[in-house]
Amino acid sequence: MEPVLPPLQRFLLFSGVLILVGAVAWRSFVGPWQPPPLRPAMRRVEIRVARTGFWVSLLLICVWGIRLQVQVMEFRDPFAPLRDDVLFLLRETFWGTVWLAQGGLLMALAAGFHHLTRRARAKELRERPWVAAEWDPKAGVGPGETLPKGWKGVWVGVILLVLTLSLSSHAMSVPLVAPLAVAMDAAHTLAAGAWMGTLSLIIGLQARRHEPPHVLAGQLKAFSYLAWAAVPLLLVMGVMLSGFHLGELRNLWASDYGRVLSLKIFTAVGVMLMGFRNWRYGLPAVNEERGARSVRRWAAAEVALAACVLLVTAILVGMPMPEGVH
Numbered sequence: 001m002e003p004v005l006p007p008l009q010r011f012l013l014f015s016g017v018l019i020l021v022g023a024v025a026w027r028s029f030v031g032p033w034q035p036p037p038l039r040p041a042m043r044r045v046e047i048r049v050a051r052t053g054f055w056v057s058l059l060l061i062c063v064w065g066i067r068l069q070v071q072v073m074e075f076r077d078p079f080a081p082l083r084d085d086v087l088f089l090l091r092e093t094f095w096g097t098v099w100l101a102q103g104g105l106l107m108a109l110a111a112g113f114h115h116l117t118r119r120a121r122a123k124e125l126r127e128r129p130w131v132a133a134e135w136d137p138k139a140g141v142g143p144g145e146t147l148p149k150g151w152k153g154v155w156v157g158v159i160l161l162v163l164t165l166s167l168s169s170h171a172m173s174v175p176l177v178a179p180l181a182v183a184m185d186a187a188h189t190l191a192a193g194a195w196m197g198t199l200s201l202i203i204g205l206q207a208r209r210h211e212p213p214h215v216l217a218g219q220l221k222a223f224s225y226l227a228w229a230a231v232p233l234l235l236v237m238g239v240m241l242s243g244f245h246l247g248e249l250r251n252l253w254a255s256d257y258g259r260v261l262s263l264k265i266f267t268a269v270g271v272m273l274m275g276f277r278n279w280r281y282g283l284p285a286v287n288e289e290r291g292a293r294s295v296r297r298w299a300a301a302e303v304a305l306a307a308c309v310l311l312v313t314a315i316l317v318g319m320p321m322p323e324g325v326h
């Protein structure tokens with residue numbers, strides 16, 4: 001169990017955090033950017049997105065508990081009582097402070113998403129009669145309403161949560177420019193969530209309800225703009241972080257860390273190629289039932305491959321840096 005638990009815990013943590021980023025990104029950049037005829041359907045999806053955010057936050061609270069156990073396992077002094085080790089970790093180390101903040105944030109996020117689920121459900125009930133009366137298929141695409149305060153609050157919580165990951169990552173040990181490396185690591189994770197977290201929500205929540213194809217089409221179209229902004233940011237930050245952590249190019253194949261990073265880059269390029277294929281050939285056909293089915297299958301495969309990238313990342317962040325780097 002000992003070698004498996006730390007990467008497994010990190011994999012669950014990364015997956016959950018990316019889904020939470022996806023939830024706020026969906027509510028800001030996908031849900032509101034639909035033509036009015038799709039807005040009632042979007043409200044229903046919003047309820048499911050907020051509810052997923054709630055359950056994922058709860059799940060992450062369990063993962064957060066396991067995280068302390070993993071840390072204690074790694075730093076355990078067999079000659080000291082367990083209680084002393086735990087208290088030392090929580091009171092005297094920066095890791096402990098970040099861990100405590102992470103727990104507080106997760107609890108606040110669970111409460112926030114629960115509140116947003118109830119708000120969205122109430123809004124959906126209130127809007128039912130008049131939205132149907134305002135059906136206008138010629139109306140253009142544009143933001144339906146400004147982002148409600150509750151969602152803005154959850155955005156802040158999610159960004160801080162991402163920051164807690166970066167504050168306990170390898171970025172902290174980059175000499176001289178640690179704050180810059182931490183900011184870049186956080187931007188990398190936010191971009192990964194805006195891309196893969198949002199797509200997994202669109203596909204996962206859609207598949208269960210069998211909405212008509214234009215509901216999926218509208219979401220994927222808005223998502224494609226988001227992906228075109230997120231992927232370059234993810235790449236630039238990823239390459240710069242790789243530079244910090246590798247020191248020199250030959251470490252990419254000459255060190256264990258570099259070889260695992262190469263595997264990650266190789267798999268991530270596969271995800272990007274699948275995403276490009278879906279955008280180029282899937283999106284134009286998504287309005288028809290057959291096209292929508294194919295896009296759903298390809299996008300699900302894309303998300304599955306991205307989960308492999310996360311698994312490799314979960315191993316990578318637990319490895320020592322190449323010798324002499326930092």
Ligand code: HEM
Nearest residue numbers: 014165166169170192238239241242268271309313316317
């Ligand atoms: C599907 C694409 C990708 C996803 C979902 C992804 C996700 C992540 C996540 C969640 C982290 C952990 C952040 C943390 O612990 O704070 C991370 C770290 C990192 N990623 Fe990515 N990433 C992707 C693509 C890439 C690419 C293409 C590169 C390089 C060109 C890259 C390089 C890195 C590096 C160097 C780190 C830091 C690892 C460490 O702390 O040792 N990533 N990534």
